[in-house]
Amino acid sequence: MDSDLSPQDKKDLDKFIKFFALKTVQVIVQARLGEKICTRSSSSPTGSDWFNLAIKDIPEVSHEAKKALAGQLPGIGRSMCVEISLKTSEGDSMELETWCLEMNEKCDKDIKVSYTVYNRLSVLLKSLMAITRVTPAYKLSRKQGHDYVILYRIYFGEVQLSGLGEGFQTVRVGVVGTPVGTVTLSCAYRTNLAFMSSRQFDRSAPILGIIVDHFVDPPCSSQRPAVLGQPCNYRAPDEEDGGAFAGVQDSQEVCTTSFSTSPPSQCVCTLSPSPSKMSKPLPLDSLQLPLAPGLVAHNMCSSRVSYQPGALPGAAEVHPTAANAAQVLHAGKEGGVGVVPCQPHGAETHLTGEPPLNTPGSSGDDEGLSRSAEERSVSPSDPVEYLNAFTRKVGAFVNKPSTQITAANLDLPFAAFAARGLDTEGSDPMVQPPESPPSQSPLQASLHSQGSEGSGPQDDFVMVDFRPAFSKDDLLPMDLGTFYREFQNPPQLTSLSLHISSQSMADDLDSLPEKLRVYEKNIDEFDAFVDMLQ
Amino acid sequence: MNCRSEVLEVTVEARQIDEAMLALLHTILLHRSTGKFHYKKEGTYSIGTVGTADSDCDFIDFTFVRVSSEELDRVIRKAVCEFKDGLNNSGSDGMGQISLEFYQKKKSRWPFSDECIPWEVWTIKVNVVNLANEQERQICREKVGEKLGEKVINVVEPQRRPAVSVQNHLPDHRFPGHFCEHHYEETDQRHAGAVRIRNLSLY
Numbered sequence: 001m002d003s004d005l006s007p008q009d010k011k012d013l014d015k016f017i018k019f020f021a022l023k024t025v026q027v028i029v030q031a032r033l034g035e036k037i038c039t040r041s042s043s044s045p046t047g048s049d050w051f052n053l054a055i056k057d058i059p060e061v062s063h064e065a066k067k068a069l070a071g072q073l074p075g076i077g078r079s080m081c082v083e084i085s086l087k088t089s090e091g092d093s094m095e096l097e098t099w100c101l102e103m104n105e106k107c108d109k110d111i112k113v114s115y116t117v118y119n120r121l122s123v124l125l126k127s128l129m130a131i132t133r134v135t136p137a138y139k140l141s142r143k144q145g146h147d148y149v150i151l152y153r154i155y156f157g158e159v160q161l162s163g164l165g166e167g168f169q170t171v172r173v174g175v176v177g178t179p180v181g182t183v184t185l186s187c188a189y190r191t192n193l194a195f196m197s198s199r200q201f202d203r204s205a206p207i208l209g210i211i212v213d214h215f216v217d218p219p220c221s222s223q224r225p226a227v228l229g230q231p232c233n234y235r236a237p238d239e240e241d242g243g244a245f246a247g248v249q250d251s252q253e254v255c256t257t258s259f260s261t262s263p264p265s266q267c268v269c270t271l272s273p274s275p276s277k278m279s280k281p282l283p284l285d286s287l288q289l290p291l292a293p294g295l296v297a298h299n300m301c302s303s304r305v306s307y308q309p310g311a312l313p314g315a316a317e318v319h320p321t322a323a324n325a326a327q328v329l330h331a332g333k334e335g336g337v338g339v340v341p342c343q344p345h346g347a348e349t350h351l352t353g354e355p356p357l358n359t360p361g362s363s364g365d366d367e368g369l370s371r372s373a374e375e376r377s378v379s380p381s382d383p384v385e386y387l388n389a390f391t392r393k394v395g396a397f398v399n400k401p402s403t404q405i406t407a408a409n410l411d412l413p414f415a416a417f418a419a420r421g422l423d424t425e426g427s428d429p430m431v432q433p434p435e436s437p438p439s440q441s442p443l444q445a446s447l448h449s450q451g452s453e454g455s456g457p458q459d460d461f462v463m464v465d466f467r468p469a470f471s472k473d474d475l476l477p478m479d480l481g482t483f484y485r486e487f488q489n490p491p492q493l494t495s496l497s498l499h500i501s502s503q504s505m506a507d508d509l510d511s512l513p514e515k516l517r518v519y520e521k522n523i524d525e526f527d528a529f530v531d532m533l534q
Numbered sequence: 535m536n537c538r539s540e541v542l543e544v545t546v547e548a549r550q551i552d553e554a555m556l557a558l559l560h561t562i563l564l565h566r567s568t569g570k571f572h573y574k575k576e577g578t579y580s581i582g583t584v585g586t587a588d589s590d591c592d593f594i595d596f597t598f599v600r601v602s603s604e605e606l607d608r609v610i611r612k613a614v615c616e617f618k619d620g621l622n623n624s625g626s627d628g629m630g631q632i633s634l635e636f637y638q639k640k641k642s643r644w645p646f647s648d649e650c651i652p653w654e655v656w657t658i659k660v661n662v663v664n665l666a667n668e669q670e671r672q673i674c675r676e677k678v679g680e681k682l683g684e685k686v687i688n689v690v691e692p693q694r695r696p697a698v699s700v701q702n703h704l705p706d707h708r709f710p711g712h713f714c715e716h717h718y719e720e721t722d723q724r725h726a727g728a729v730r731i732r733n734l735s736l737y
Contacts, residue, residue: 038588039585041569044583130565
């Protein structure tokens with residue numbers, strides 16, 4: 001087949017294929033730099049404007065491409081591949097896509113090399129430009145930053161697709177027939193990022209207040225592993241190449257490139273698997289992230305910066321005072337932990353310096369309840385000790401100054417017991433129920449009762465704080481709490497007792513025959529009544 | 535000669551019409567644009583260089599590549615805007631189509647007028663939907679982005695098939711004067727044959 005080609009055509013064809021391969025690498029890598037690419041049209045072509053397209057050459061990329069080619073050309077059985085991978089700041093890496101420039105044996109001997117093949121290669125490069133913006137890796141590359149970077153690797157030989165995981169998709173960019181074979185350009189891209197997420201969550205639990213940019217060095221350091229490849233990043237090149245890069249940038253006069261210096265505080269992203277199928281979102285359930293299909297979700301940082309409940313004093317393990325709240329804030333500052341917007345509300349209220357608010361009898365106050373129960377069982381006879389042991393709890397919707405802590409203002413169970421030893425200056429009747437003598441306190445009776453005659457099983461809970469919200473009623477001498485305590489254990493209804501119910505049933509059965517005799521005697525009256533109704 | 539016809543169908547929200555049309559039309563024109571020919575003495579000529587520019591869509595999660603030509607962009611936007619206005623004012627159920635036609639002008643002898651022979655027609659059918667809430671709009675934004683990606687692949691696919699009609703209109707040194715005049719003036723680019731954008735029926 002080669003004998004049909006003139007030496008000039010053969011030489012031209014080799015040159016076209018060589019520069020096509022180099023331009024292919026440039027287009028792919030530049031599409032993964034993370035910025036929008038813009039080049040100017042020109043009526044005067046230069047020596048580097050191969051295929052009538054303004055594709056700038058990044059020197060490092062050209063160097064890598066030439067090194068991979070090593071003087072060879074993509075041919076039959078010798079494919080040139082550009083592998084795009086992602087590397088996170090933690091060191092995890094994953095192949096995203098592999099672009100393959102291959103040649104098969106199908107020849108088009110009638111085609112003209114100089115113009116037809118050249119022009120078709122130009123069209124193929126345009127198709128490559130369009131397709132590189134369509135594959136899922138493009139969106140990832142636009143959002144690369146401190147959390148992850150995009151790497152590329154060029155290799156020659158057999159195509160390796162095993163690193164793309166299961167279910168990878170392929171898209172054919174285009175084919176161009178030549179007298180020596182058909183040039184094929186295709187892309188295989190990953191659709192499954194699940195293993196990346198599972199590896200992320202195998203790590204230790206996230207700690208509070210992690211600084212997103214706590215990595216001193218960017219993930220892409222000068223010591224790049226050869227296996228992973230080179231970063232698609234303008235910040236990556238060495239200083240020696242800075243001049244060359246500057247030259248590249250200078251030529252892009254209208255380029256609207258935007259170098260994101262403030263990276264998003266997100267980790268590896270999930271993404272829509274492919275544009276060519278309406279597939280469900282990637283397995284994000286393992287990530288526990290809300291994700292809309294197709295979107296690149298970037299909320300893994302919520303797991304990184306989510307707090308451990310125990311780490312925050314605001315979790316109400318104790319009842320910190322304002323001083324404690326300030327200490328927490330101070331500690332946070334010392335630790336260099338910044339306030340992350342995704343902090344729970346507990347932290348927000350904590351930073352205000354106010355003690356946490358508890359609704360009376362709230363179920364959230366489990367600690368308080370358990371404590372009160374514990375103390376109740378210890379010694380209800382010494383209210384003074386109760387007062388000393390208890391911290392202040394402010395009832396909800398209670399408009400009282402929070403700074404004054406006096407004995408009269410304390411809301412305590414068994415206040416009736418403590419009333420004689422406390423300061424009685426408090427005029428709030430809610431604090432000290434006036435009509436509850438200690439010895440007759442229903443609360444005491446209920447707490448220490450062995451069960452009334454008709455009482456059922458022991459109470460499941462004890463109302464410790466007798467200041468229910470909106471419970472004050474000036475009309476009645478009794479408040480809701482007192483009412484509740486008095487009628488907390490009512491006697492059982494007699495009708496519900498088994499003895500009485502069985503007795504009534506027996507009486508009913510005995511009286512049944514008599515009732516039937518009466519009805520039969522008056523049957524004529526009943527029939528007349530029914531006829532009247534009809 | 536036979537005219538090759540390609541049909542693309544998209545379903546978008548009203549505010550996405552512009553960007554969806556621009557993405558597809560620019561992608562098509564990118565493949566059909568070449569540098570300007572500069573004829574020199576001694577029967578030689580040179581071809582200019584075509585620049586490209588990435589364009590991000592505001593209402594669609596999509597980025598497309600277009601020819602780096604502001605004049606071309608203005609022409610396309612004007613046509614799309616007219617199409618959108620016609621779609622909104624027609625009172626139809628949000629369905630319409632726009633076509634991009636590549637044709638060849640054949641000069642005829644007097645008194646006959648020049649003959650326009652289309653050799654490739656791209657028809658984009660649009661179906662406009664109304665969404666109820668922001669969540670649906672967000673989902674639509676992503677879905678339309680995916681769909682546009684599929685359409686771009688559909689646009690690229692025919693390029694693999696060497697069309698005879700297209701080949702005749704590509705730069706060929708044997709027929710230096712065969713190319714038709716431009717449909718609109720460009721400084722650095724030209725388009726294979728002449729290009730016409732026609733707003734067809736709004737139904």
